[in-house]
Amino acid sequence: MTGPHVFVLKGYPRLSETFIAEEILGLERRGLDIRIVALRRPTDDSVHPVHGEIRAPVAYLPEYLHDAPLRVLGAWWRVRRRPGYGTALRRFLADLRRDPTRNRLRRFGQALVLVDDLPAGAAHLHAHFIHTPASVTAYAALVTGLPWTCSAHAKDIWTSPDWELAGKLAAARWTVTCTRAGRDRLAALAPADRPVRLGYHGLALDRFRPLPLLRPRRDGADPDDPVRLLAVGRAVEKKGFDVLLDALARLPPDRHWRLTHVGGGPERAALEARAERHGIAGRIAWLGPRDQAAVLAEYRAADLFALPCRVAGDGDRDGLPNVLVEAQSQGLACVSTAVGGVPELIGDGVNGRLVPPDDPEALAGALLALIGDPDRRRALGRAGQARVARDFDSAASLDTLAGYFGEVPARDAAPAAAE
Known part of the structure; x- marks a missing residue:
């Protein structure tokens, strides 16, 4: 033509x-x-x-x-x-x-x-x-x-x-x-x-190389070296970030973590207020929107990625969030939900963890297990990285x-x- x-x-x-x-x-x-x-x-x-x-x-x-x-x-x-x-x-x-x-x-x-x-x-x-x-x-x-x-x-x-x-x-x-x-x-x-x-x-995989070196073996026991959690996405209902905050509030006080959120969105202020009510606001950094280079740096600095997708009240839901593919390309262990196209990328226990949507208890359990187990995080991250390299170039x-x-x-x- x-x-x-x-x-x-x-x-x-x-x-x-x-x-x-x-x-x-x-x-x-x-x-x-x-x-x-x-x-x-x-x-x-x-x-x-x-x-x-x-x-x-x-x-x-x-x-x-x-x-x-x-x-x-x-x-x-x-x-x-x-x-x-x-x-x-x-x-x-x-x-x-x-x-x-x-x-x-x-x-x-x-x-x-x-x-x-x-x-x-x-x-x-x-x-x-x-x-x-x-x-x-x-x-x-x-x-x-x-x-x-x-x-x-x-x-x-x-x-x-x-x-x-x-x-x-x-x-x-x-x-x-x-x-x-x-x-x-x-x-x-x-x-x-x-x-x-x-x-x-x-993904244009060349933009996501060189691949990161092995991550530190943080397990949440040291308050001076907490496990670094990352969430990337707009602050909207379907991303489930309110569920993530509810899950984090359930984690025991002797497991030390910090969360970084990247993204804008209309629910950002409500999420920050929710974190305050839970008493976890001091553990969270809200970075706002960032370009690809800055987001890539966050993937490489993180130990664990969380995106608890859900079906919103108006039926809206994610397809296959690109941020999950990007995180897995960096060998970053991911926790998400079996919503939309997420199971087309992540097999539960194979190259990540999937929990039911809108279930902060289940999400807290999956996060807690991986926060305390750097070897399991590394294995899931490697499997995710291999899956992306094979099927998502x-x-x-x-x-x-x-x-x-x-x-x-x-x-x-x-x-x-x-x-």
């Missing part, structure tokens, strides 16, 4: 979406001409090194239509003459009846601006996330007749209604997702001629993904309806 591939992202660049940046860079290195369009501008104070290596130019749609009314109105005036505009408008109005929200109006307006701003010769649209970016992309595809595809991940799969997923899966040429659990949910809603493929993100997955993009035709003869 000739012409650029236009990648539609919710925001770019974002510290929490390193996997998307690594994928874009890997596809560029395999010959894809990519242009990035984001629905919102960056909010993070820093970026990862990978963002500086990506050549793709970046354009931004108006995050809110009232912020750029003349831009939106001008786009509508020009786009309304396109042959596919009527089809897209009818699809949008049908969607609006089922989802009468300002968000739905915003996505259609953003789609008009996307069409108006498409680079010359654009051959294909690709949405990262099957919720709002895919809505914008699907409407734009109907207007232009361009084929579109989608990468689905976690929250977008589990919090979108079936009717909307089914419509997008029927319209996209193919969809790829990063866990078997996510693939199974989407495949059950997709027609037979619109494949849903499994593709683990993996991104080079192979990127070769496969690049092949999928090569399958996309230059233009759909009759674009399918899109939700």
